[in-house]
Amino acid sequence: MMPRSTGRLAAVLCLSLLAPASAFAAEDVAPGAPSFKEGDVITIDKIESIKPFLPPEFWDNRDFFFYEGMSMEIGPSFADYSPPPVYKEATKKYSAQAKLGPENSLESYRAGQPFPMESIDCKADPQAGAKIAWNFVLRWEGFGWGRASFYYSYWDRGEELPLFYEGVSQGTSLAFRPEPQYDDTEGDVFRGEKRYIASGPTVNAPFDARGIVLLTYRYKSSFGPKAEAKNDDTWVYVPTLRRVRRISSAQRTDAVSGTDFTFDDLFSFNGVVPQYEWKCLGEMDLLAPMNSKIEGYPVEKDRNFGPYGLSFADDRWELRHAVKIRFIPLNADHPYKHKDIYIDKNSMEPMYSFAYDRKGELWKLIWHNHRWTGDPAYSKIYKGWENVPDPRDDTVVSDVVVNVQTGTGNRIEFWDRSLEPMDSVGKIRRFIDVGRLTKGR
Amino acid sequence: MFASPLRRMTLALVAAFAAQAVLPAGAVAEDVPDLAGIYELVGETVVEGQPDRFAISGKLVLRQNGNDCTTIVEAAMRRTGGASGPSSAALIGTGEMTLTGRKFSGKAELQSLVSQVPELDVAAPFTPRSVGPVLHSVTEGEVLADGTLILEVRSDLVGEGFTLPEGRKTTVKATRVARKATDLKKKASAP
Numbered sequence: 001m002m003p004r005s006t007g008r009l010a011a012v013l014c015l016s017l018l019a020p021a022s023a024f025a026a027e028d029v030a031p032g033a034p035s036f037k038e039g040d041v042i043t044i045d046k047i048e049s050i051k052p053f054l055p056p057e058f059w060d061n062r063d064f065f066f067y068e069g070m071s072m073e074i075g076p077s078f079a080d081y082s083p084p085p086v087y088k089e090a091t092k093k094y095s096a097q098a099k100l101g102p103e104n105s106l107e108s109y110r111a112g113q114p115f116p117m118e119s120i121d122c123k124a125d126p127q128a129g130a131k132i133a134w135n136f137v138l139r140w141e142g143f144g145w146g147r148a149s150f151y152y153s154y155w156d157r158g159e160e161l162p163l164f165y166e167g168v169s170q171g172t173s174l175a176f177r178p179e180p181q182y183d184d185t186e187g188d189v190f191r192g193e194k195r196y197i198a199s200g201p202t203v204n205a206p207f208d209a210r211g212i213v214l215l216t217y218r219y220k221s222s223f224g225p226k227a228e229a230k231n232d233d234t235w236v237y238v239p240t241l242r243r244v245r246r247i248s249s250a251q252r253t254d255a256v257s258g259t260d261f262t263f264d265d266l267f268s269f270n271g272v273v274p275q276y277e278w279k280c281l282g283e284m285d286l287l288a289p290m291n292s293k294i295e296g297y298p299v300e301k302d303r304n305f306g307p308y309g310l311s312f313a314d315d316r317w318e319l320r321h322a323v324k325i326r327f328i329p330l331n332a333d334h335p336y337k338h339k340d341i342y343i344d345k346n347s348m349e350p351m352y353s354f355a356y357d358r359k360g361e362l363w364k365l366i367w368h369n370h371r372w373t374g375d376p377a378y379s380k381i382y383k384g385w386e387n388v389p390d391p392r393d394d395t396v397v398s399d400v401v402v403n404v405q406t407g408t409g410n411r412i413e414f415w416d417r418s419l420e421p422m423d424s425v426g427k428i429r430r431f432i433d434v435g436r437l438t439k440g441r
Numbered sequence: 442m443f444a445s446p447l448r449r450m451t452l453a454l455v456a457a458f459a460a461q462a463v464l465p466a467g468a469v470a471e472d473v474p475d476l477a478g479i480y481e482l483v484g485e486t487v488v489e490g491q492p493d494r495f496a497i498s499g500k501l502v503l504r505q506n507g508n509d510c511t512t513i514v515e516a517a518m519r520r521t522g523g524a525s526g527p528s529s530a531a532l533i534g535t536g537e538m539t540l541t542g543r544k545f546s547g548k549a550e551l552q553s554l555v556s557q558v559p560e561l562d563v564a565a566p567f568t569p570r571s572v573g574p575v576l577h578s579v580t581e582g583e584v585l586a587d588g589t590l591i592l593e594v595r596s597d598l599v600g601e602g603f604t605l606p607e608g609r610k611t612t613v614k615a616t617r618v619a620r621k622a623t624d625l626k627k628k629a630s631a632p
Contacts, residue, residue, distance in 0.1 A: 245557075405513050407624070
């Protein structure tokens with residue numbers, strides 16, 4: 001493998017003290033009628049009954065997730081977690097103009113779901129994978145992260161390591177807004193906006209990391225082919241340096257010891273669609289934790305995550321229609337040979353994903369828990385806004401990654417995540433201002 | 442320029458922990474040690490005549506088929522002495538290894554990764570990291586009586602633009618901690 005920028009690296013190394021120099025088959029699954037029903041409780045002795053409704057890759061690694069004493073409540077099947085009218089109307093209004101361009105780029109997108117799911121034929125359409133990937137990236141997710149408290153923990157074969165990060169994550173959408181108040185600006189929050197999203201966390205603990213603040217811009221041009229795409233910009237404020245560092249990153253896909261998530265593993269895929277080849281592998285019905293009944297951090301800090309600290313088995317699970325897509329990285333530096341992602345067709349939320357190493361062995365398993373805004377407790381946290389009285393969002397509130405080769409993993413919890421947008425333009429301006437990172441420090 | 446300091450990684454520090462080797466003609470594996478499992482790595486890279494020292498920690502997954510093994514390495518290197526380059530880097534990769542009695546040798550390909558903010562640890566979440574050069578490493582070592590692996594590692598960089606300092610030495614001790622990834626760590630029993 002060659003370094004991505006040999007020349008630049010060489011130049012830099014000259015400054016160092018140390019010796020400077022110079023094709024898939026579709027695989028629809030039809031397991032038959034389930035033997036369980038809403039209200040049933042699945043314990044470890046009944047776990048075989050749900051096998052037909054789990055991804056085979058998940059079942060093969062079930063020892064991490066299912067355990068003596070677990071109590072899985074079966075919730076309603078195929079509940080309606082579809083997005084609110086404002087998103088559906090935008091899909092009707094604008095989807096006809098959206099189209100795939102060169103290198104799986106997206107052209108003429110305005111708002112809503114770019115390619116209506118009901119019109120995609122997974123088996124017959126060779127572009128189905130890329131279309132679904134765009135629908136996933138542009139799924140309904142509100143338009144901000146007003147406040148999500150996060151707790152990031154590290155696990156090694158059931159032991160929580162003495163390392164954690166705690167803080168607050170925020171963000172805001174700057175484009176592709178479907179609400180009528182943005183009609184005059186073609187969906188931009190600020191007229192002529194080049195950015196798509198701005199987001200970033202603030203670390204509050206541990207003490208030696210307190211005050212680290214990040215701000216990332218992702219640009220609209222990232223929807224385009226590689227030659228036209230502007231890389232993400234990230235600014236990081238490091239308190240011990242009392243300065244802000246600027247980073248421009250083409251992709252954030254590296255895996256590191258101690259952190260099993262790559263930056264783009266969050267929500268199963270948090271990357272740039274044109275950097276991958278996409279395939280649609282099939283459709284199936286799957287069980288997954290789609291509407292948690294037990295809160296976690298920051299409300300409930302002693303929630304049971306099983307003996308490995310990486311399980312949502314002790315919760316409510318629901319049967320869902322799912323679609324499976326695969327990405328194959330175009331960049332030879334990418335640590336994955338491919339990743340398979342299972343997506344809920346109704347909400348387009350991630351359910352499971354499976355990343356394979358360069359030798360084609362399963363490396364990392366990623367899965368998620370969710371909360372539905374229709375639940376009264378969650379609706380008090382995640383509220384509606386102008387022209388969106390009911391946010392109708394089935395939101396990821398926890399990501400778990402398991403490295404099935406080493407037995408290590410990470411869990412990120414943010415059970416109070418609200419995606420309602422910031423309630424004033426002034427707040428958005430302050431949030432996206434890089435100068436904010438050093439203020440008050 | 443921001444990119445510069447992070448690229449100043451002392452690549453010498455980088456090591457590998459596995460390899461493919463040629464079984465010497467006539468060698469017979471009569472008593473093949475059972476090595477399969479997950480190992481914790483502890484080691485150090487030093488450079489003769491330089492103040493730089495880097496502690497190595499991480500995981501080695503070893504799968505065995507007789508004298509032939511495949512390896513997976515996920516390790517981190519953190520500065521414990523000196524001042525050049527970023528404070529930490531990560532290495533991930535795979536390799537192969539062959540046993541000859543209680544001696545082994547092999548090679549691996551390792552991808553290096555560094556935090557784009559050199560002062561932040563590679564394990565810090567949310568901080569972008571960049572892909573560094575790839576290292577081809579050759580390892581020789583032995584299996585101690587208690588099953589511990591002692592490895593000496595030599596590394597070369599792939600591609601133009603890098604060299605490694607002379608006089609570098611990487612030694613790593615690998616202690617088996619589990620047979621498989623789902624083996625729970627033993628919890629301390631209640632008093």
